[in-house]
Amino acid sequence: MARRPGRRRGIWAIALLVLGVMLIAGPLAYMRVRFTPVKQFGDNMLPTIPVGSLLLMEKDHGEVRRGDVVTYDPAEWGYDGPFVGRVVALGGDHIAYTMGDRTLALNGKPLDEPYVPDGEAGAGGVGFAVSVPQGRMFVLGDNRGNSQDSRFHPEHHRGTLPLAAVTGVDSGMHEESPLMVVLGLPLSAGICLLPLSLGLGIASLVVRRRRPAEAPGPVWGATQVDVP
Structure with a gap:
């Protein structure tokens, strides 16, 4: 049987398409499972996080530590989340600010x-x-x-929350992260x-249109009949 013209290109086109989709889907699926993208709309984290920044928050974050920037649900405060903030104290800590001090x-x-920013640790005018x-x-x-x-x-x-x-x-x-x-x-x-x-697939279709498959050869045992 004669090989159809462009068949090899078509096979390569399908193989590269499948491989390309897998190479794209793999990293995207990993990112979706591990991280949640969060848009920072407020200015409460300036200058660390500019307004409009996109943050990748780890879902399976494990232990929360002091200094971590987190997204949190402020339902206990009567608000809808998520909010973005920094954890400055954990269970067992005593955190305080006295008006006029430069630091907590x-x-x-x-x-x-x-x-x-220097000198703004207590900005907001609230002692606690x-x-x-x-x-x-x-x-x-x-x-x-x-x-x-x-x-x-x-x-x-x-x-506290x-x-x-x-x-x-x-x-x-x-x-630039690894x-x-x-x-x-x-x-x-x-x-x-x-x-x-895509290019190989188009080339395969073009070749098939330009070079029709060769007619099959004679079949052994066939009887030739003369048409009058």
């Missing part, structure tokens, strides 16, 4: 906060002294002068393969 005090010692219950956290925004955070909800467990309210922890991932580079390689390869497979 964590367990009696000045809290180093390089993410807060909170012993955080176990299993809860005290959350503040980096932009202390414009942040709706734990300072303003003392009626709800002294402004349960750790269960955390819906994601900022992964800190960006374009994981993004690793995920970007197969994704880029898959994107490059799609037009290549």
Whole structure:
């Protein structure tokens, strides 16, 4: 039997298409399972997180630590989330601010906060002294002068929230991070393969139109009949 013209190109086109789709779908599926994208619309985390930034929050974040930037559900405060804030104290900690001080005090010692502009640790004009219950956290925004955070909800467990309210922890991932580079390689390869497979598929169709398949040869045992 004669081979159909363009058949090999067609097979390669399908194979490259499948491979390209797999290389694209794999990293995207991984990102979807592990991370949740969150858009920062407010300015409560300036200057650390500019307005309009897209954050990749880890869903399976494990233990929440002091200094983590998190998304959290402020349902206990009567708001709809998620909010973005920074965990400054955890269960067993004593966090305090006295008006006029330049820093917060964590367990009696000045809290180093390089993410807060100099001299603005207490901006907002609210003093507090909170012993955080176990299993809860005290959350503040980096932009202390414009942040709706734990300072303003003392009626709800002294402004603390349960750790269960955390819906994601900022992964800190960006374009140059190692994981993004690793995920970007197969994704880029898959994107490059799609037009290549499309080109091979078009070439296969063109060849088939221009070169019709050869007629099959004589069949052994056939009887020739003369037409009058």
